[in-house]
Amino acid sequence: VRMSNIFAPLALFCERTSAAxxxxxxxxxxxxxxxxxxxxxxxxxEGVASALLFAGKALVCRVASTSYAAHDVVEQLTAAGLTLETAREVLAAVELVVLPRLCELRQAQAHAASRRSEAWLVDFDWQLQLILSSSTHTKLREPVVNLDFSCRLAGGLTDVRETVELTAADLDLMLQACNAAKRAVESVSVSGSSSS
Structure with missing residues (x-):
């Protein structure tokens, strides 16, 4: 789903609804x-549809994010079908809601994100292997990394083992995603501690 399409349900809603x-x-x-x-x-x-609620949440979270840039959001809103004037009015209304409770929203979203999984990593191991034959890989003689994760559910006594097989390209993408997640957590930690 492209980001500009996330806000599409807002176009009709804002067209039919007063500014208040x-x-x-x-x-x-x-x-x-x-x-x-x-x-x-x-x-x-008017019985808010789930797509509209999702779009509203996405817009509020976008304005509350540390990477918020008003001109980018206006572009995304206009790409979703809002006129430039309406997009600016909607964004101004969202800013009036978000800015006074910016820290509260960021903290609530950090807590919500951390509740998505009740499992925690207990241990991990890795192996580098060379594929000589495979029914799942098209390239042979390709090095792959096997990551073995041991996770434990909250309140559980036994570990669950998961294995992930990554090619070099997959490993690079995973490391980039982990680095982006680390930066996001650090930005939330820094913004949360500076507001205290």
């Missing part, structure tokens, strides 16, 4: 993200 109604919707979305409002409270917005 849009502002109230984004206020409620921010409260849902912070955990101070139940999702079913959004039903006052």
């Amino acid at each position: 109604g849009c502002a109230r919707f984004f206020e409620n979305v921010a409260q849902v993200l912070c955990g101070t409002l139940a999702v079913n409270a959004l039903n006052e917005h």
Whole structure:
């Protein structure tokens, strides 16, 4: 899913809804993200569809992110079908909601992300192997890295073993993703500690 398409449900909603109604919707979305409002409270917005709720959450989180750039978001909103003027008005309404509770939103999203998995890494091992024949790989004589992870579910007593086989290109992509995740965690940690 391209980022510009995420905001597509907002085009029709913002076209049919008053500026005050849009502002109230984004206020409620921010409260849902912070955990101070139940999702079913959004039903006052004409039975908010899940795609619209997802788009609203994505926009609020985008404005709350450390990499927020208003001109990029305006471009994405216009690509999703909003007029330039409406995109700017919507973004201004979201900023009014987000900026006063920026730290709270970032902290809530960091907690939500950390709750996505209840398992934790107990141990890992790796091996470098050369593929001589395989039913799953098209290239033979290709080096692969086997990563063996031992994970334990919260409250569990036994470990679950998972094996991941990566080619050199896959390993590079995984390391880049891990590096990006590390930077994201560090930025949340830095912004959280500077606000305290």
